[in-house]
Amino acid sequence: MNITAAEVIVTSPDRNFVTLKLTTDDGLVGWGDGTLNGRELSVASYLTDHVVPLLLGRDAHRIEDTWQFLYRSAYWRRGPVTMAAIAAVDVALWDLKAKAAGMPLYQLLGGASRNGLMAYGHASGRDEAELFDSIRRHLDQGFRSIRVQTSVPGIDAVYGVRAPAGEEPEHHYEPALRAAQPMEEDWDTRAYLRHIPRVFEAVRSEFGPELPLLHDVHHRLTPIQAARLGKDLEPYDLFWMEDCTPAENQDALRLVRQHTTTPLAIGEVFNTVWDYQTLIKDQLIDYVRSAVTHTGGITAMRKLLDYAAQYQIKSGIHGPTDISPVGMAAALHLDLAIHNFGIQEYMQHGDATNEVFRQTFSFENGYLHPGHQPGLGVELDEDAAAKFPYRPAYLPYNRLKDGTVHDW
Structure with missing residues (x-):
């Protein structure tokens, strides 16, 4: 079950979301969430520019191997952008594996x-x-x-x-x-x-x-x-x-x-x-x-x-x-x-x-x-997603009475 296509979909219905779509040579589709609130486009770029080219042709069943490859091969480890991108791939692979098995993922x-x-x-x-x-x-x-x-x-x-x-x-x-x-x-x-x-x-x-x-x-x-x-x-x-x-x-x-x-x-x-x-x-x-x-x-x-x-x-x-x-x-x-x-x-x-x-x-x-x-039990409607383009949005931040930026 090899990955033949990988696409990053950014949509903003009630808020911004980053979703990874993986397609295999036997026609299965897996979905992964890579949303990072307020920094969504960073993850979208990380996936599109650096991860998607590495996924094409890979065996979708090799989840652990793919996780270790994406974590270790980049040299720069950890951080919210990297880990959200890896999460999107990982969840999409589990969705694919469970669909191939004909079971809900928890099984x-x-x-x-x-x-x-x-x-x-x-x-x-x-x-x-x-x-x-x-x-x-x-x-x-x-x-x-x-x-x-x-x-x-x-x-x-x-x-x-x-x-x-x-x-x-x-x-x-x-x-x-x-x-x-x-x-x-x-x-x-x-x-x-x-x-x-x-x-x-x-x-x-x-x-x-x-x-x-x-x-x-x-x-x-x-x-x-x-x-x-x-x-x-x-x-x-x-x-x-x-x-x-x-x-x-x-x-x-x-x-x-x-x-x-x-x-x-x-x-x-x-x-x-x-x-x-x-x-x-x-x-x-x-x-x-x-x-x-x-x-x-x-x-x-x-x-x-x-x-x-x-x-x-x-x-x-x-x-x-x-x-x-x-x-x-x-x-x-x-x-x-x-x-x-x-x-x-x-x-x-x-x-x-x-x-x-x-x-x-x-x-x-x-x-x-x-x-x-079978799988995660969630499917993305791409036509519906296209109706809601990305819109910039930021979380709030705090200042104390004297103007000092405070933890939020």
Whole structure:
């Protein structure tokens, strides 16, 4: 089963996506997600100019060999652009292999380890009333685990807080603003640290002790600030506190771990196992947050999660709308097969995205399932994709009150 054609498709229905299409000599088509939010064209160029010529004529069955070839032969290793490009190839190859076998991909990964995948939704509000309404809407949609984000008095704009239904801007499905420059947001750490524990106290009082609650700090705190927040949130029994401090310095998590028993989730901006080596070996985190799309694909993520399993660390794969339905399906197949599944992030894509990407995965009663169609269970409609050309878009960034650029 040799690769005869490879094409990179950039489309922007509700947001920008980079998709790799591989075609084999027996007519099978495999799809891979190479989307890197705000840097999409970098991955598209990497694939088109440097990877596609290397794929033509290769045996599509040799997934591990192809992964090692693309990772090692370039000399320059790691990094989000390289790993997203490798992920696109890897996922497309797994899609092809599963289609050739006539099986859904999870069967080739060892079969199902569970019947469904618990998913969490994103609730937010500009005040307590809006937040409670958002949580109720998500519960009505079937979610049984909720990420809670809220505006903070004294901060004008906080990422992750959406306007209520009916008031969303045009880029509702994409926090990246479709503009020539990124949007500037402000930040005040002391105001945030004062406010967030009160928010969770109110949520627990309203919705009770059983509902799993999550919170994304989004890298904004120093280690000692993160330790304080984790300790302050302990009475409210969070499922996890996510990305509490920039973790490129893996040892920084030791300080957080020493001061709080709030579970920690780290890694949505990581792209290789090396980013986690100390975090996992020294048991400084509880959940791995990387995306299949940004971490070298299914081949690499499976190895990373098997490593984490040795230390009772579970998966929490990144899954907002900057992961295309192709990347989301890849995550779901992996989730279903591994033993140490924890939870899956899930944000529903918009109607335009669902027109471009035809999907068979399902969400019912709080659980996701990748479906039973051979391969990933997602096909890209190229005619529909052509209706949505690329549009520049950038994620926001933060400045402190004095104008200093801050972690976002």
